Amino acid sequence: MTPEHFEQGQLVAVLTTQPLDRLLDYKAPEGGVWLGAYVEVPLGPRKVMGVVWGPGKGDYDHSKIRSVIRTLDVAPMRQEMRSFLSKAADYTLTPMPAMLRLATRAPGLGDPPGKRLVYRLGPSRPDRMTAAREKVLAVFEEYGGLSFTLGEVAEMAGVGTSVVKGLVKLGAVAEEEAPRDTPYPPLDPDHGGKDLTPDQAKGAMVLREAVRSGTYGTTLLRGVTGSGKTEVYLEAVAECLRMGRQALVLLPEIALSGEFIDRVEARFGMRPAEWHSGVTSTERRRCWRMVGQGDAQLVVGARSALFLPFRDLGLVVVDEEHDTSYKQEDGVLYNARDMTVLRASLNGAQVVLASATPSLESWANVEAGKYARLDLTSRFGAAVMPKMRAIDMRAEDLPGGQWVSPTLANGVRDRIAKGEQALLFINRRGYAPVTLCRACGHQIGCDHCDARMVEHRFLKRLMCHQCGETKPMPTVCPHCEAEDRLSPVGPGVERLAEEAAVLFPEARIAVLSSDLYGSARALKAHIAEIAEGAADVIIGTQLVAKGHNFPKLTLVGVIDADLGLQGSDLRAAERTFQLMRQVAGRAGRAEAPGEAVLQTFQPEHPVIRAILAGDEEAFWNAEAGERRAAGVPPYGRMAGIVLSSTNSQEVFDLGAAMARQDGPLRRIGAQVYGPAPAPIARVRGRHRVRLLVKAEKSAPLQAALAEWVGQFRLRGELRIQVDIDPQSFY
Incomplete structure (x- = not known):
């Protein structure tokens, strides 16, 4: 359908990225403007970006209406994208300007096309090498010959631009003109297909x-770890490319993208477009523009890639669809898995939700007939599923302050002797979760949050995992001023590494934790080294559960399998089950059989028994029964309301007033719980109060919430955040 064209002088309604509660009217510029065009418009003394959203109202003095300054040289926003943003805004109760900001997060969109200077590795090496020059050359070598702008090279290398220019004069770095944005090389769907089981x-x-149908549909691709799900959904990508449509693969973790990009290149002959925080601003702009023009066939990205302006989206794959990182927890609160289904339904596209341990929401949608289901039941090649067993920690003779049981330690030594790798897993970053004064009992907390500070011994600092605040590790108790009485309590990944060094003195030990690396590139490089055998014992957090392939890894030891079973989170059992199964699946990928061992004080717990038995259907059925009886997601609806302010009294007063004036919610049969202090009652100096709203599955919750919240005018520092379908309850 041809989009509507507005002639010069006609009134158009423009949605801007500014925090306004309405569309703004402008006159179409010389030459007119298309519906969906990205434009620059005057707003007071400023120039801001917006999108032509429809015809203007024109119910006031036209002489005071200003004109659109110019139309940006990018493909207009398509009708299905405008519908997606509108429906996503309605579902998440997000203002439209905030949704538009999500969809325009590429730098320099208004820059005119043309040439720019770029820099790449030159043919020679300088006679005299300095540390700064070494850093610059290392950047180019790490990225395999890619070109960058001067500012990007200097920033990535951590040097001044004069160092780069000096290397240009010496011929070690080449400077050349290049088009500002170029199409991505075409991918060949028939290039490197593998023999499939x-x-x-x-x-x-x-x-x-399903892809050939050209219609919407969602399929849950469930396969045990190592079953080759990636090769299967890449065949769907190939079919999408043959049809001339675009594909998107969402990954939960940047650290996964390097290995995955290599697999895509091997399959299709060229590298796809990438969209995540690890790519340069130049590449983000290029990706955004080429996606809109149809000159990027495949994008591999993080959750925000879902908001790229695809010209003809035919397939979206959500890899590790159960992963909690698909939920955006600040700014616009959305779940990329659910928004993927919405976007695909508007584009006539297929969705593949891939996971070894699906979310209960996806499992329930399959049971209800909304999604199709495909099961891959065997591991690829000679590999078999690992044997799983529990170590009853009540029967282990373990000294205080130690965490690896004698039984597990002997298993690790056996694997090391065979030249294999062992993984010790604990889902806690840092050295110890609590630092306690043995004199007065004080626990060192964050100055800005109601959270304990975590010792990071490798960094020699305490860190708040809520707001990121750090401070040096003190030697004197800040409460009673006792010297040398501060003691770490409980294990973190760094403390476990310290213990492993004592238990296995001859072993090469590697720690995998996201906070220990300065960049995603450094983390990827370390993971690749470990996969090639650079370590005997891997100490890791949940980062290691996310799709990494360690061919020599044959033993996984879970240090504290009970860790996730505590707390009031309705998804605690589900997440423990998923995490344990994912971690266990790291073992035994090659011919050597694998074993997964869970250290637990509760071997009789239903979740632990389900993990060991491997009976996933029994677990899902039992978990579904409990959720259905309680009327909670996915068999009911919930919304979290977080009120915050620097003034604790006014935030509690607002919460109490909201609980009293809940008429719009009572009319749809919803219940309001609270107000109560949020589990973490202060973050970055703001006091937080939480209310929970629970409703039946069919209740029109968003409309009622909007009416309810709309009754209250916020003054001063007060803020309200509405979280539809909350995933965390902090």
Whole structure:
């Protein structure tokens, strides 16, 4: 359908990225403007970006209406994208300007096309090498010959631009003119397809047929770890490319993208477009523009890639669809998995939700007939699923302050002797979760949050995992001023590494924790080294559960399998089950059989028994029964309301007033719980009060919430944040 064109002088309604509660009217510029065009408009003394959203109202003095300054040289926003932003805004109760900001997060969109100077590795090496020059050359070598702007090279290398220019004069760095944005090289769907197992071939055929239909549909691709889910959904990507449509693969973790990009290049002959915080601003702009023009066939990205302006989106894959990182927890609160389904339904696209341990929401949608389901039941090649067993910690003779049981330690020594790798897993970053004064009992907390500070011994600092505040590790108790009485309590990944060094003195030990690396590139490089055998014992947090392949890893030891079972989170059992199964699945990928060992004080707990038995359907059925009886997601609806202010009294007063004036919610049968202090009652100096709203599955919750919240005018420092379908309850 041809978009509507507005002639010069006609009134158009423009949605801007500014925090306004309405569209603004402007006159179309010389030459007119198309519906959906990205434009620059005057707003007071400033120039701001916006999108032509429709015809203007024109119910006031036209002489005072200003004109659109110019139309940006990018593809207009398509109708399905405008619908997606509007529906996503309605569902999440987000103002439209905030949604538009999500959809325009690329630098320099208003810059005119043209040439720019870029820099790449030159043919020679300088006679005299300095540390600064070494850093610059290392950047180019790390990125395999890519070109960058002067500012990007200097920033990535941590040097001044004069160092780069000096290397240009010496011929070690080449300076050349290049188009500002260039299309991505075409991908070949028939380039590098692998021989599939019968299990994989059957799944690939079903997905290819779904893509060929050109209609919307969602398929849950469930396969045990190591079953080759990636190869199966890449066949769906290939079919999408053959049809001339675009594909998007969402990954939960930047650290996964390097290995995945290599697999895509091997399969299709060229590298895809990337969209995540690890790519340069130049590449982000190029990706955004080329996606809109149709000159990027495949994008691999983080959750925000869902808001790119695809010209013809035919397939979205959500890899590790159960992963909690798909939920945006600040700014615009949305779940990328759910928004993917919405976007695909508007684009006539297929969705593949891939996971070894699906979310209960996706499992329930399959049971309800909303999603199709494909199961891959066997591991690829010779690898078999690891044996799983529990170590009853009540029967282990373990000294205080130690965390690796004698039984597990002996298993690790056995694997090291065979030249294999062992993984010790604990889902806690840092050295110790609590620093306690043995004299007065004081626990060192954050100055800005109601959270304990975590010791990071490698960094020699205490860190708040809520707001990121750090401070040096004190030697004197800040409460009673006793010297040398501060003691770490409980294990973190760094403390576990310290213990492993004592238990396995000859072993090469590697720690994998996201906070220990200065960049995603450094983390990727370390993961690649470990996969090639650079470590005997890996100490890791949940980062290691996310799709990394360690061919020599044959033993996984979970240090505290009970850790996730405590607390009031309605998803605690589900997340523990998923995490333990994912971690266990790291073991035994190659010919050597794998084993997963869970240290637990509760071997009789239903979740632990379900993990060991491997009976996932029984677990899901039991968990679904409990949630259904309680009327909670996915069999009911919930919303979290967080009120915050620097003044604790006014935030409690507002919460009490909201609880009293809940008429709009009572009319739809919803219940309001609270107000109560949020579990973390102060973050970055702001006091937080939480209310929870619970309603039946069919209740029109968003409309009632909007009416309810709309009754209250916020003054001063007060803020209200509405979280539809909350994933965390902090």
